[in-house]
Amino acid sequence: TFERMALKRGLFVVIEGADGTGKSTQVLNLTKRLQSEGYPCSSMRFPDRSTQIGGMIDSYLQCKSNLSDESVHLLFSANRWELKNQITNTLASGTSIICDRYAFSGVAYTSSKPGFSLCWCMGPDRGLPKPDLVLYLHASEKLAQSRSNYGTERYEKREFQNKVAEMFEEIRAVDKTLTWTDYTVERGIDEVTDDLFGILQKELNSNLVKEVGKLWME
Numbered sequence: 001t002f003e004r005m006a007l008k009r010g011l012f013v014v015i016e017g018a019d020g021t022g023k024s025t026q027v028l029n030l031t032k033r034l035q036s037e038g039y040p041c042s043s044m045r046f047p048d049r050s051t052q053i054g055g056m057i058d059s060y061l062q063c064k065s066n067l068s069d070e071s072v073h074l075l076f077s078a079n080r081w082e083l084k085n086q087i088t089n090t091l092a093s094g095t096s097i098i099c100d101r102y103a104f105s106g107v108a109y110t111s112s113k114p115g116f117s118l119c120w121c122m123g124p125d126r127g128l129p130k131p132d133l134v135l136y137l138h139a140s141e142k143l144a145q146s147r148s149n150y151g152t153e154r155y156e157k158r159e160f161q162n163k164v165a166e167m168f169e170e171i172r173a174v175d176k177t178l179t180w181t182d183y184t185v186e187r188g189i190d191e192v193t194d195d196l197f198g199i200l201q202k203e204l205n206s207n208l209v210k211e212v213g214k215l216w217m218e
């Protein structure tokens with residue numbers, strides 16, 4: 001009800017997972033679902049290709065430009081930092097955020113490249129707003145097979161994606177303070193939205209008054 005919403009900050013939810021697990025689809029559906037259930041909500045995505053830094057990332061991902069692995073890692077992180085105030089202000093205004101990828105993708109993808117430690121990769125993202133909940137989407141066998149033809153973007157190759165999935169598990173193990181929920185995508189789009197909304201509803205109805213945390217600072 002009105003009273004409940006007026007007292008609370010928004011919930012910061014990040015949807016993560018390897019390429020093609022339906023993240024963008026669910027971010028849009030969940031945002032609409034929350035709004036229709038009366039929870040103020042907006043969506044975000046990383047990389048956000050609409051900024052100047054995002055434009056450089058977009059060109060890199062489409063293999064239209066080359067950057068060193070170190071510099072593109074820092075650009076992905078800078079793209080999050082440039083939107084940090086938008087995140088904190090939105091949450092403070094009582095609006096929840098459903099975010100398509102975040103620092104976990106940043107670390108998982110770069111640390112899958114030879115010669116990159118988890119520690120180096122996590123450095124630039126330390127202190128960003130910490131999600132209240134990470135929903136990690138796993139592809140079922142069926143979904144993975146229907147996607148055997150990966151796209152043409154830079155990281156869309158099977159072996160690399162397997163490594164990325166391993167790195168996500170390592171990242172998760174580093175920080176026991178994160179609320180991280182696994183979900184395997186085995187049903188149709190709308191059923192998946194129902195399931196994910198069910199997971200979120202518990203959190204949305206909890207009395208969230210504590211401040212937004214800082215990622216990887218504990």
Ligand code: T5A
Pocket residue numbers: 018019020021022023024025026046047061076077100101102103105106107109110143153155156185186187188189192
């Ligand atoms: N990256 C990202 C970094 O290296 N560092 C970083 O810091 C960050 C943030 C671009 C790349 O950048 C890397 C990771 C990526 O390689 P992106 O823009 O998020 O990141 O990537 P996209 O290519 O846009 O997204 P994905 O390929 O990851 O796809 P999604 O969002 O997981 O999947 P989605 O929703 O587009 O769905 C794919 C298809 O599946 C269908 C959908 O209709 C769609 O056709 N689908 C389903 N089909 C059957 N059953 C379901 N339940 C389905 N759900 C969706």
Ligand code: NA
Pocket residue numbers: 023024100
């Ligand atoms: Na996507």
